[in-house]
Each structure stands twice: as structure tokens, then as C-alpha cells.
Amino acid sequence: MTIRPHSIVCEVIYDEKLGKATGVKIIDAETKEVHEFKAKVIFLCASSVASASILLQSKSERFPNGLGNDSGELGHNLMDHHFMVGASGTVTNFDDMYTKGRKPNGVYIPRFRNLGGDSDKKEFLRGYGFEGGAGRGKMSEIVRELKYGKDLKEAILKPGEWRMGITAFCETLPDHKNRMYLDYDKKDEWGLPTVTFDANFGENELAMRKDAKEQAIKMLEAGGFKDIQAYDDIGGMGLGIHEMGTARMGRDPKTSVLNKHNQIHACKNVYVTDGAFMTSSACQNPSLSYMAFTARAANHAAKEIKNFK
Amino acid sequence: MQRREALKKIGLTTGFVIATPTLISLFQSCTDDTQNWVPQFFSEEQATVLTDIVDVFLPKTDIPSATEVNVPQFMDKYVNEVWELIEQDRIKVAFDKLLMQIKTDYNENLNKVTEDNYKDLLDNHMLIVPKGQEPTPETEPMTTSDLLNSIKWMAINGYKINETVGETILAYDPIPSTSYCGDLQELTGGRAWSL
Numbered sequence: 001m002t003i004r005p006h007s008i009v010c011e012v013i014y015d016e017k018l019g020k021a022t023g024v025k026i027i028d029a030e031t032k033e034v035h036e037f038k039a040k041v042i043f044l045c046a047s048s049v050a051s052a053s054i055l056l057q058s059k060s061e062r063f064p065n066g067l068g069n070d071s072g073e074l075g076h077n078l079m080d081h082h083f084m085v086g087a088s089g090t091v092t093n094f095d096d097m098y099t100k101g102r103k104p105n106g107v108y109i110p111r112f113r114n115l116g117g118d119s120d121k122k123e124f125l126r127g128y129g130f131e132g133g134a135g136r137g138k139m140s141e142i143v144r145e146l147k148y149g150k151d152l153k154e155a156i157l158k159p160g161e162w163r164m165g166i167t168a169f170c171e172t173l174p175d176h177k178n179r180m181y182l183d184y185d186k187k188d189e190w191g192l193p194t195v196t197f198d199a200n201f202g203e204n205e206l207a208m209r210k211d212a213k214e215q216a217i218k219m220l221e222a223g224g225f226k227d228i229q230a231y232d233d234i235g236g237m238g239l240g241i242h243e244m245g246t247a248r249m250g251r252d253p254k255t256s257v258l259n260k261h262n263q264i265h266a267c268k269n270v271y272v273t274d275g276a277f278m279t280s281s282a283c284q285n286p287s288l289s290y291m292a293f294t295a296r297a298a299n300h301a302a303k304e305i306k307n308f309k
Numbered sequence: 310m311q312r313r314e315a316l317k318k319i320g321l322t323t324g325f326v327i328a329t330p331t332l333i334s335l336f337q338s339c340t341d342d343t344q345n346w347v348p349q350f351f352s353e354e355q356a357t358v359l360t361d362i363v364d365v366f367l368p369k370t371d372i373p374s375a376t377e378v379n380v381p382q383f384m385d386k387y388v389n390e391v392w393e394l395i396e397q398d399r400i401k402v403a404f405d406k407l408l409m410q411i412k413t414d415y416n417e418n419l420n421k422v423t424e425d426n427y428k429d430l431l432d433n434h435m436l437i438v439p440k441g442q443e444p445t446p447e448t449e450p451m452t453t454s455d456l457l458n459s460i461k462w463m464a465i466n467g468y469k470i471n472e473t474v475g476e477t478i479l480a481y482d483p484i485p486s487t488s489y490c491g492d493l494q495e496l497t498g499g500r501a502w503s504l
Contacts (some may be wrong), residue, residue, distance in 0.1 A: 097497050103488035136501070143465065144440070147431050149367045156465050157368075157479060159501040161492065 004181065006030050010192055010271060012042055012067050012160050014060040020308070021270045027190045029252070040308045041269050045294060048078075048275035049180060052246035053195055055257075055264075055272070058152050068247070068257050075181055077174035077248050078199045079281040085209045085232040086130065087216035088165035089225025098136060098159055105135030109166065109219075111283055115175035124207040125173060130216065130284045132166030133162035164225060168212035170281040173204050174245055178237070199237045209234065242286050244275030262297040269308040271297045346382055350389035350397070355404050357419045358379065358411065361475070362457075363464040365427045368369050375464050378471040383464050400459070403451035410434075412455065431457060469503070477504035 006029040013036065015022045023038040044051040050076050066074050094232035113127030114120050136159035143160075146152040178199035186194045213230050220228050237243075250256025253265035258277050262268045273294035275286055282289070301308075348356040363375035363384075375381070383396050388397060391393035411419065415426040433455040444455045451459070468474055475481060477479065493499055 096493050097490055098493040099480070099488060099490050100496050101485045101488035139465070141440070145437060147435055147437070148428070148461070150368060150370055152465075153367045153370060153372075156469060157500050159497075 004227075008190055009035075009044075009046065009054055010190070012044070012054060012058040012065055014058060014063060014267065016061055018064075018296035019267075022268055027074055027192075030189070032190060036041060040305060043111045043294075044270065044272045045274045046277075048243045048246050048278075049195060051272050051274055051276045052180060052273070053182065053193075055247060056192065060154040063266075067270065068267055070253060070266055071255055071256065071257060073176070073248055074257050074276040075246050076110070076176050076179045077253050078178045078180050078197065078237070078243065079172040079174060079245040079278065080199075080237040081169050081242045081281055081283065082172055082201050082209065082234055082237075083167055083169045083240055085103045085216075086132070086147055086165060086167035087213065087220055088163055089223075089228040090161045090163050091134075091223075091225050092161070093164050097162075101127070106131055107166070108132075113208075121211060123205045123211065124278065126171040126204075126208070126283070128168040128170035128208060128212050130166040130168050130212075130219075132164060134162055134164035134248055136160045136162055140241040158219075163221070163225075166216050166219070167286075168206065168209070168216065169240070169283055170208050170212060172237075173199060174248065174280055175202055178228070180246060198239070201237065203233060206234075228292050237248040238279070241276070242281065244281055247272050248279050249277045250279065262293060264298075271301060273297045301303055312379050344486065348382075348385045351387050351404070354408055354419055356385065358404075358408065358422075358485065359384065359460065361422065361424075361470050362427050362460060365424055365431065366464050367468055375468055378468060380467045380471070383471075384460075385468040387467070399447065399451050400456065403453065403456040407453055407456055435461070436437050475503035 004026075004213035005023075007026040009024045009026050009275055011025040012021050013023045013025055014020070016093055016266045021039075021042050023036055024042060026035050026037065027033070028035065044054060046054060051172060055068055055074055056066035059065070060067070066073070068074060105297055107130075108130070109130035111127040111129045112119055114125065115127075138160040140155060140158060140160045142155045143152065170234075180195050180197050180199070183196050188194055209232055211233050216229050217228055247257040247264075249262065250260040250262065251260070256279075257264060258272055259265050262271045262273050262277055264272070277293065278286070278289075321343070351359060360376055360381045363380050367375040369377065388400065392400070392403070408419070409428075411422055411430065414430070415422045420482065434453045436454040438454075445452055469479070473488060478500070480500045480502045481504070482502065485504070
């Protein structure tokens with residue numbers, strides 16, 4: 001296997017006669033020379049925004065609006081998780097306990113909304129999970145209350161009160177209005193069009209956040225926490241760094257870009273296996289799903305390779 | 310993260326301290342000869358008051374005082390290099406007002422203002438901001454109470470991220486290893502971890 005570094009894929013080459021992709025065009029990031037590489041099968045896994053950009057740049061007679069863009073959905077349905085809503089509270093019965101060491105994770109509360117029965121909510125579709133943790137990092141209330149002197153100095157050297165916080169990571173629904181598109185008037189140093197985003201969270205997301213905040217407070221209250229402080233700071237798409245959905249999968253080629261094997265509907269020797277294929281965002285961290293889908297698609301391609309001659 | 314943003318993490322009214330390498334390097338540059346310290350941001354008179362007042366907040370006990378670990382020098386660099394211009398102007402105005410107040414109430418010669426004078430000043434003018442209530446918004450002039458609280462929190466945060474304090478006074482374990490929960494006294498003797 002040869003890995004070629006500093007290679008910016010700018011186009012998937014589509015052969016009109018053969019009716020399939022035959023390779024990729026790359027720009028050498030350092031020399032800016034353009035090279036072509038031939039392939040029987042092409043996997044785009046450049047991350048959701050970059051893969052969609054490459055496809056949008058891959059224009060041909062058959063695909064004037066970008067490779068695989070018969071449906072007009074390429075670059076649309078852009079999603080990211082919305083988060084930064086939750087609550088924290090103090091707990092007093094563990095003042096003689098402290099942590100040592102480090103760990104890479106905290107607590108996780110899986111989704112409990114819209115799973116049927118009592119969990120269903122009329123106000124919004126789908127749901128959210130909580131991530132959180134506890135610690136004594138914040139200085140004690142005593143520090144705030146003491147004005148000066150030896151007692152203050154002693155107090156700042158002690159661990160603060162135990163405080164636990166939980167933050168919801170919430171699903172964003174696909175919306176055709178949320179999109180990324182190429183700006184050919186503003187190009188980068190390799191002459192490639194830059195990406196413009198036009199996307200925001202919608203009513204379903206806002207309703208979900210309201211519930212997430214209420215539930216965070218209720219759970220901490222039920223757990224005996226005091227001094228509970230809730231927050232909701234939605235920000236904008238991109239903060240969750242889980243961009244996805246720009247070449248969505250679907251049964252109907254009229255409304256989607258990829259089929260169930262991550263292949264472009266009308267160009268089956270091109271697979272897209274990053275977050276671009278996602279049909280909704282779900283609420284979990286997505287990397288493992290992308291990896292599983294990529295492995296599944298690779299397995300499919302290996303079986304089908306004889307058909308891609 | 311941008312350097313300015315990282316440094317701003319040690320804000321004024323927060324109890325959080327995030328010890329980043331950038332912050333530590335800023336602190337390490339404060340170990341010059343303090344006798345010949347020439348403040349970058351504060352005036353000579355402001356620096357005199359700052360030096361005296363941080364030791365009222367954090368006096369010498371069996372562990373070093375704020376000035377012994379160069380907290381005033383740190384605060385001077387911190388305000389100079391991190392604060393936005395609008396914030397800098399705000400603290401300058403408030404500090405000049407405080408100087409007038411000290412001169413009027415205690416002594417024209419700032420070098421003769423005593424520790425008890427400063428305690429009296431703090432008792433009379435430093436209001437503890439009620440929990441959950443923000444200090445005066447940035448669009449309003451900083452009050453004397455806001456200024457004294459700012460100095461207090463900058464002194465506390467500066468003190469806690471000082472290398473000597475972090476490595477020899479707070480509990481220090483640069484290779485923290487596996488996570489677990491245990492008895493506070495056994496783990497750190499009741500002290501907070503520095504990292």
C-alpha cells in the first residue's frame with residue numbers, strides 16, 4: 001500500500017461512457033501540481049464537509065451539480081449536536097473524600113426520551129443523553145465569604161465543595177434548509193472554492209433543550225444535590241464538532257445521495273463513509289458509528305469488487 | 310486555544326483556576342529581582358498599594374505570603390498582557406479613586422499606610438458580592454468594592470498557580486495515574502491538588 005501525503009483530493013473523475021468513477025484528481029499541497037490516480041473503487045472519508053465539497057466540485061455532463069447530486073440533497077441536511085444545556089449541584093456528605101489520579105471519561109446517562117410509553121413527549125421528536133462528572137475543583141464558598149487573612153489563606157489551599165454537573169448532548173433533526181455550499185468567488189490558496197455554511201437549530205431542538213434542562217434539574221434534585229444551577233447556552237452549529245448529514249443515505253434516490261451500502265445511488269463504485277451519510281444526528285458521539293459503517297461498506301466493496309471492473 | 314483566551318480563564322470573580330502552560334510561563338517570567346521591580350501596567354503608587362494589600366489578603370504564616378511568591382508582579386503582567394483595553398481603563402480609573410481614598414482616610418504617604426489601615430479599608434469598603442449576583446457590569450464604572458474583590462481573586466488565583474505554592478504547599482503529583490476516590494487526609498493531608 002502507498003499512502004501519498006500532502007494530497008488534496010479536489011475531484012472524483014467520472015467517465016461518461018463507462019458510467020462510473022475512474023479515479024481522483026489531487027493537488028499536491030506543496031508543489032500545487034495536479035495528479036490523477038486511477039481506481040476501481042473510491043472511498044470518500046474526508047469528513048462530512050470535505051467529502052461533500054469534493055463531490056460538489058466533481059462536475060460532469062451527467063452530474064452538472066456535483067457527483068451523485070441527482071436529488072439536490074448534496075450539501076444539505078447539515079447537522080451538528082446541540083449541547084451546553086444542563087445543570088450542576090453541590091453535595092455535602094462527602095467532605096472527607098477526595099479524588100486522586102485521572103480518568104478519560106465521566107458518567108453517561110443514555111437517552112430516555114421517546115422510547116415508547118411514558119417516555120414519549122409530544123413537544124419534540126427523538127432525544128438526548130447526558131454526560132457529566134463530579135469534582136472538588138471549584139474553591140469553597142468559604143473563600144468567597146472570608147475577606148482576608150490567615151483563615152482565607154488556609155481556605156484557598158483546601159479542596160472546594162463537591163460539585164456534580166451534567167450536560168445534555170442532543171439530537172438535531174435533518175432539515176433541507178440547513179446547508180453548506182461552495183463559493184467560487186472566494187477561493188483558497190489551491191484555487192479551490194471555499195465552503196459557506198447556512199444552518200441553524202430549529203423548533204424541535206429548542207423544545208428538546210427545554211426538557212433536557214428541566215430533567216437535569218429534576219435528576220439532581222432527586223439525587224439530593226443542593227444549590228442547583230441550570231444553564232442553557234445553545235450557541236451555533238459547529239461547536240459540537242460533529243458535523244454530518246451532507247450526503248445522506250436513503251432508499252429513494254430522489255431524496256438521498258447514498259444507498260444503504262454507503263454507495264452513491266447513480267455511481268456505485270463511489271462510497272462515502274464519514275458523517276456525510278447520516279440521516280439524522282442521533283444523540284451519541286458519532287465516531288464509532290462512522291467506523292462501523294465504514295467497515296461494513298468496506299466489506300461490501302470487497303465482495304462487489306468484481307462488478308466494478 | 311488563543312493565549313489571551315487561555316489567560317483569561319483565570320478571571321476575576323471565579324474560583325476556578327486552570328493552570329495552563331501559558332499561564333505557568335507567564336508566572337515564571339515574574340521571578341526577577343522584586344526589589345527593582347518596575348511595574349508595566351500599574352503606576353508606582355498603585356504598585357505600592359497592590360504590594361501591601363495582597364499581603365493583607367494572603368499574609369505570611371508558616372507558608373509564604375503573596376508577595377513572597379511575586380503575586381503583585383504576576384498581577385501587573387496579567388492585567389497588562391491579558392486584559393482588554395476597556396477593562397484596563399476601567400481598573401485604572403477605579404484604582405486612582407482608591408488611591409485618593411487611602412490618602413484622604415489614612416496617610417498622604419502611601420509607604421506609611423499600615424496593615425491595620427488596609428484591614429480597616431477592606432472592612433469598610435469591600436462588600437462580599439451575594440452569591441449568584443454578578444459584580445457591577447462592565448459598562449458601569451468599577452466600584453471600590455469591585456476593585457478590592459478583583460484584587461483579592463487575582464491574588465488568590467495568582468498565588469495558587471505559583472510554582473512554589475503548586476509544588477511544595479498544595480498537594481503535588483505530576484504523574485497522577487489511575488483515578489480513584491479516597492480519604493482526603495490520607496491522600497493529601499487535607500490540601501487541594503495543585504494540578
